[in-house]
Amino acid sequence: MTYLVPFILTFKPGEEVPPPVFFEPDEPDIPPGPYQLQELYCPTPDCPCLEAVLQIFTDASDYPLASIRINLDPAEKPNPRLSLYDDPVPYAQALFKDIAQDLNSNPAYLSRLRAHYDQVKAVAADPSHPAHSTMIKWAITGGPKPPANKRKRKRH
């Protein structure tokens, strides 16, 4: 089993990491943000999946509200798909619609996701890269698990 790895694992210790991406929906049905989008990618070097997964977090929680799977094939549409976790928040669909709209209309954001996908595959394929071993460890273990009492999300 290989877990998806967060994009930030492509950076070596001490290297400056780009600031997190925040999303501020402007919809009456959605509690005001900001919502943080964390990018995850498949680290298997020879797997041509061409996908990004965006996990949606709020400050109130260290457990994602939902995730969005995005097709990164430049010849195809991004076709974002929503995955819900157990006990989904009632506004997950509305939030997804808003983010999907943004993705479909923002080619610069999509090409950034494609570049990040390539970076993850490159680090995973290069044992001499300083971030390689941390990334591979994550791919095997799925990363540190949040403490059990924090897995329950705070409700808005």
Ligand SMILES: [Zn+2]
């Ligand atoms: Zn893959």
